[in-house]
Amino acid sequence: MISKNMTAALNTHLNRELYSAKLYLSMWSYANCAGLKGAGNWFMVQYQEEMVHFMKFNAYVNSQGEQVKLGMMEEIPSEFTSFLDLFEKTLAHEQSITGWINELMDLAIQEKDHATQIFLQWFVTEQIEEEENDREIIGKLKLIGDNGQGLLMLDNELAARIFVPPPAAATA
Ligand SMILES: [Fe+2]
Ligand SMILES: [Fe+2]
Secondary structure: OOOHHHHHHHHHHHHHHHHHHHHHHHHHHHHHHOOOHHHHHHHHHHHHHHHHHHHHHHHHHHHOOOOOOOOOOOOOOOOOOOHHHHHHHHHHHHHHHHHHHHHHHHHHHHOOOHHHHHHHHHHHHHHHHHHHHHHHHHHHHHHHOOOHHHHHHHHHHHHOOOOOOOOHHHHO
16 A cells, blocks of 8 residues: 555656656657657657656556546647757656656655565666766767768667567566
């Protein structure tokens, strides 16, 4: 059993993970239209990962006997300016998500809610990986500058990213 307060906080956050999925789908579309098929692939994998994050929260709230509430009808950004802009916005968004995961963890600790702390641990680790991936790509993009050949090579590298589905139990 989790508190009403915790349920509400988890509900708010699962909507943010859904927002993340939509944001990366919007970036997928921009990248494809800009001829960056590799970056498009990278954002498609990111979209799929976000749907996994979203489903993990849904499954956890449900497993605690609480109903999920969906309802964040926010405008999704669709105006991007460059390869670099996509990843700078991705990193900034993931840093916000990290902050919110930390706030959820603070609440779980404050409420002595051990189950939610264990559940959130996976996300604490995941956010380190998310930010690291984005920073690595931003670093490469800054080195490349506007060298077309370098950009194409990086785009090819991003084309190789594959989605690894979680074990069925993780989102059941
Ligand atoms: Fe996420
Ligand atoms: Fe990830």
